[in-house]
Amino acid sequence: PFFTKSHEFSKELIMKLSRFLLYVLLTSWLNLALASTTTPSAEYKPQVGQEGKDVIWVPTPEGLIDKMLAAAKVNDKDTLFDLGAGDGIIAITAARQYGAKSVGIEYNPEMAQFARRKVAEAGMTDKVKIITGDIFQEDFSAATVVTLYLMPHLNIKLRPILLKMKPGTRVVSNTFSMGDWEPDETILDQHWRAHFWVVPAQIEGAWVMKGVDGGPLRLNISQSYQNIGGTLTRGGQTFNLLGAKLRGDEVKFQYITPDRKVHAFSGRLEGRRLTGTVVADYSSTSVEMTRP
Numbered sequence: 341p342f343f344t345k346s347h348e349f350s351k352e353l354i355m356k357l358s359r360f361l362l363y364v365l366l367t368s369w370l371n372l373a374l375a376s377t378t379t380p381s382a383e384y385k386p387q388v389g390q391e392g393k394d395v396i397w398v399p400t401p402e403g404l405i406d407k408m409l410a411a412a413k414v415n416d417k418d419t420l421f422d423l424g425a426g427d428g429i430i431a432i433t434a435a436r437q438y439g440a441k442s443v444g445i446e447y448n449p450e451m452a453q454f455a456r457r458k459v460a461e462a463g464m465t466d467k468v469k470i471i472t473g474d475i476f477q478e479d480f481s482a483a484t485v486v487t488l489y490l491m492p493h494l495n496i497k498l499r500p501i502l503l504k505m506k507p508g509t510r511v512v513s514n515t516f517s518m519g520d521w522e523p524d525e526t527i528l529d530q531h532w533r534a535h536f537w538v539v540p541a542q543i544e545g546a547w548v549m550k551g552v553d554g555g556p557l558r559l560n561i562s563q564s565y566q567n568i569g570g571t572l573t574r575g576g577q578t579f580n581l582l583g584a585k586l587r588g589d590e591v592k593f594q595y596i597t598p599d600r601k602v603h604a605f606s607g608r609l610e611g612r613r614l615t616g617t618v619v620a621d622y623s624s625t626s627v628e629m630t631r632p
Contacts, residue, residue, distance in 0.1 A: 384450045386427060395491055397426055397451070400514050404529040405433050411527050411536045412485050412510040414438040421445065421483040423475040423490065423498070428455030428468065430487050435467040440485070442468045445478050481505060489514035503565075507541035507609065508588030521565045524587070540566040541589045541609045551627035552603075552618055559629065568593075591616070 390397050400408075408430075414420060416439030422430045425444025434440040442464075446452040452472040459468045471478060476497070480486065486502065486509065488495070496519050502511055503521075514534050517523065523535035544563035550556045554574050559581070561570040568584045572595050584593035589609040596602055605627070607616020614629035 384454050386451055386454060395424060395494070398489075399427060400430060400489055401529065401532060402429075402433075404514065404527070404532045404534060405430055406437075407527045407529050408487060408512040408514070408534050408536075409434055409438055411525055411534075412487075412512050414440050414485055416440065418484045419443070419482055420485040420487065421480040423480070423486065423488040425455055425470060426451060426489075428458045428470055431455075431468050431470070432459060432462050432464055434485075434487075435464050436462060440467075443480070443483075444468070444470045445473050445475050445480065446470060447472070447474055476501075484509060486511045487514075488512075490516065492516045492519075495519070502537075502539060505539050507539055509539040511537045511539065522567075524566065538566065538588045540586050541591075543568065543586065543591060543609060543614070546632050547614065547629040548632050549605075549627055549629045552625055558632075 386397055388398055414434055418434075418438070418440040420431065420434045420440045420442045422428075422434075422442065422444040425431055425446040428444050428446075431442035431444040435442045444452075444455060446455060449472050452470050455470045459465055459470060462468075483505070486505075488498070488511075490498070490513070495513060495516050499518050499521060502509070502518075512527075512534055515532070517535050518537065521537065523537055525536040527534040527536060540563075542563070543561055545561060547559040547561060548556050549559060549572075558573045559570060560573075561568055561581070561584075563586070566586050568581075568586045568591075570581045570584065570593075572579050572581060574597070577598065579595045579597070581593040581595055585591070590607075591609065591614060592604070592606050594602055594604045601620050603618050603620040605616060605618050607614050607627070607629070612631060616627060617624045618627050619625075
């Protein structure tokens with residue numbers, strides 16, 4: 341009968357419509373899922389002044405970046421870590437213009453992914469790595485150069501970590517200082533400024549110098565970061581160290597003996613030894629200083 345045929349036709353139509361609607365729903369769900377995982381990172385663009393973990397993002401201008409990297413004398417033998425890497429421009433510039441191996445550490449996952457895209461666009465994926473992480477948790481002890489643009493309280497929190505790094509490690513901070521650790525140099529670029537330090541060796545305390553006439557000599561060195569002073573005792577007489585300087589692991593000072601001779605020491609810390617030369621009256625003597 342006609343009713344039975346119509347009923348069978350309706351059932352078939354309903355089944356086809358159901359399959360079609362199911363297909364549409366599944367397709368829409370898949371597209372939505374893919375969009376939710378890919379679209380934001382592809383379209384993400386940081387905004388100047390946006391808030392991050394303990395900081396706001398303001399990009400460092402290119403002119404200052406160049407001066408910061410030049411002050412640190414970055415070269416192709418360096419490993420540079422940029423703490424709070426943002427858009428990755430400092431790490432990219434260090435690799436592209438100075439040949440350094442660069443690593444950026446960025447807390448914000450979207451910003452880190454944005455920086456990775458910038459690294460890829462610059463063709464620097466073989467020399468620049470962007471890590472999503474916390475600068476106080478990640479290990480950057482392999483750095484020979486550290487750059488940062490953080491808030492003052494974060495610089496102070498980082499200071500003891502930086503001071504434990506290998507002597508001679510170079511540190512450059514955009515805008516903010518390190519409290520009472522005075523910079524070795526302040527860099528200016530229009531209305532911007534940055535500060536540069538060389539991590540000093542820890543040489544405070546007593547030393548014994550061997551290899552000079554009237555020796556051994558006993559030294560007592562005082563130290564506040566890269567600023568040093570102290571005294572030298574020879575044959576029961578004590579002399580002030582003059583013009584004492586510490587830059588990384590390099591040490592220089594002078595002392596004047598009662599015969600008014602100026603003796604100039606220049607040396608380098610090697611492990612627990614200070615080795616170098618003492619020059620007086622145009623003669624040079626190799627010396628070594630060790631802890632008593």
